[in-house]
Each structure stands twice: as C-alpha cells, then as structure tokens.
Amino acid sequence: MSQVTMTVNGKEMSGDAEGRTLLSQFLRETLGLTGTHVGCDTSQCGACVVHVDGVAVKACTMLAMEAEGASVDTIEGQAAPDGTLNALQQAFQDHHGLQCGFCTPGMIMSAADLLKNNPQPTEAEVRHHLEGNICRCTGYHNIVKAILAASGQDVSSIAAE
C-alpha cells in the first residue's frame, strides 16, 4: 500500500492504494464518492467518466497511482454546494435525459468535456462525442437534446416536448 493524494472537486484528499487500485475504486471505496459509477469495468460503457486535469477519462481504466497530484473532477462537484444543479444537470432534468440514471454521471462528465471544447456542437457532434457512453434506457435522444439545450441552442425542433 502507498498513500495517494489528489485534488478532488477542489479539495485535497488522500488515501491508501495498491498498485492495482483503479481510480474508480479509489474514488468510490476509499473516498466514498460513489457518484462515479462502474458499469462494465472494461472501458466500454463510460459510466465512470471523470475529468483528470481537465480531460475526460474512464476512471475504471486508469490506476489511482497515475492520478497522484492530479486534479480530479467528479459528478459530485458539478452542482453548487447548496445543491443547485449546473446548467447541464438542469437540462438533463428538464429534457428527461435520464431514466434509471445509472449512466448519467458519465454522460454529464463527457458532455461537460464536449461543451468545454466545443460550446455550440451540432447534433451529430454530440452523438459522435458520446460514442464511449452507453445508455440502455433512453435511446440517447433526450440526452442529446439536453446537451444541445445546455449549450444554449434551440431544441424545440428536435422533438416534441
């Protein structure tokens, strides 16, 4: 065991990790931040997407020790401290961008990554960017709509409310 320290959602946090401890495992089991979900554990489903030094990665396919000294942002850090949802989260709620909610943390973190680099994406760009995020409930349509709405675009023509 070694001690790993990283800045998670703006706060410095430390914990013990083995060589094989995954970042997803460290966040969930050591730091208790269970918002980062583990769906497939094979880097396909994207439920575990977090940002490491500002870049979206799959936390189930990165070692905790690789994140030593890094700045990590998870779904827990997205809403304001009083619980007010950020624009992207609110758009998911407004446009019914989730059903069971399991994939949602990864969807939000991937979408945030997209909007940071491409503030006004097209529908095709949103769908392409979500290639590594799998949802088994929604058929993606309302997720895409929510992301476009969060980017400030008019989504009234995309589908009926």
Add this chain to the structure above:
Amino acid sequence: MYNFDFEKPSTIADAVSALGTEDAQALGGGQTLLPTMKQRLASPSKLVSLNGITEMHGICTGDDGALCIGGATTHADVAAGAGAYPGLAGLAAGIGDPAVRARGTIGGSLANNDPSACYPAGALASGATLVTNAREIAADDYFQGMFTTALDEGEILTEVRFPVPEASNYQKFEQPASRFALVGVFVAKYADGVRVAVTGASEEGVFRWTEAEAVLSGTFSADAIAGMAPGSDGMISDLHGTGAYRAHLVGVLTRRAVTAAS
C-alpha cells in the same frame, strides 16, 4: 487483476532500469493493458508508467521535415497536434472514443501491435522510424506479426518519426462494438512512390499491399485499382466477417482512401 508494484519514473534511463525487474511491464495509457490484466491474461510483477517522462510527450518537426511524436503522446494530442500530417491526425481522431483517446498513447499502441489497431497501419504506410532507448527501427522491420514487434524485453519506444507524405488518408471499417478496425487501410503518397498498409485483415497483422502500391505509384487514382483485392488466404475469419469479406474490404477501403487523398 492481480496486484503488482507500480513505478512512475521521470526519465527514460530510470524507466529502463525499473524495467530490469523480472516480469516488469511498461505502461502507456493502459487502455489495452489494464483490461487485459483485469481478465488475468497478463499478470506483470511491476508496471512502469511512462507517462511521467516529459521528453516522451509532444510533437515536433525534425530537421528532415519528419513529424516526430513522443511515445507517451496521447491519441487526442496527436489528433489535435499533427496538423502537418492530416492523414495521421485523422487516424488518431478515430481511435476508440474521446475518453480512450485522452489516455491511450501512440507508443503503447505500436508496442502492443494489436492486429486490428489503427496506428500500425499509419506507421507502416509512412515508412516511419521507431526510436527506442537503444536504437532506431524501420517500420518495415518493426512489425513482426500479431502482437509481435522487433522490441526486445524492456526496450521502450520513445519516439516515432513520420516522413510527411504529399497526400494521405486512412479509411477504417469499424467493428461496431469495439470500434477497432474490422479492416483499416492507410494510403500515403510520397515523391518516390505510394505505400499502402492494411490493418485488421491479416492473420499476420499489419501488412503492405504491394500490388496496389505498384499500380498507384504509376497512376494515383481509385480507377487504377478498380476491382483489385488481395487474396483471401491468410485473412482473418471470425464471427464479424470471413476472410473473403475482409479481402474485399481491403480493395474498397483502399479506393476510398485514394479518392479522399486525391
């Protein structure tokens, strides 16, 4: 996965020394290695991360005009930073998904030499030079069959040098679940001839389709290779497609790549 020791050196020399331990293994972005270890198909005693070695990150242009890419450079960084070689940037932009591209590295991909990976086609079609801590290896000598390369035990791919072609394009027919290439073809047109490299198709891993190269070096047009396809002997046959189907795809994708590059 089984436990292992972890080291993250900051210099190539320290990494080489760390890899001296029995069953030690270099770690790039881990996008293939970690899933493989979870399945217990690999169980190294130690992982030596190459991601902390500053000199192995980044893209520059060499004195001879070649694009030099550090072994620990991610696919996302190549996609964004290899503008001088658009065919290669396009290849990098199509690997996996955005989160995978943010971690996966060019050195990791080329050291693994998955028979369906994209980078081997780009490196072979470019006649790239693979630079290690010990020597320089020509791409034509480097790829030695499925998951097999000229790298010795503990040898680290530190940089890859790509001569920049006059025109190039990579076409990938994706296996829809994994997004690996069911077949991928990279076409690169240089002043002294055209090179065509194929991934995903052959049981021997990436290969050059020399018959098409010979024709395209004379006339660089899709029409010049109309109806051509490599033989289906030795092509991969699995539940995704037969060898004959893959051989057919090689012809189709090569024509598309030539058209896109023209």
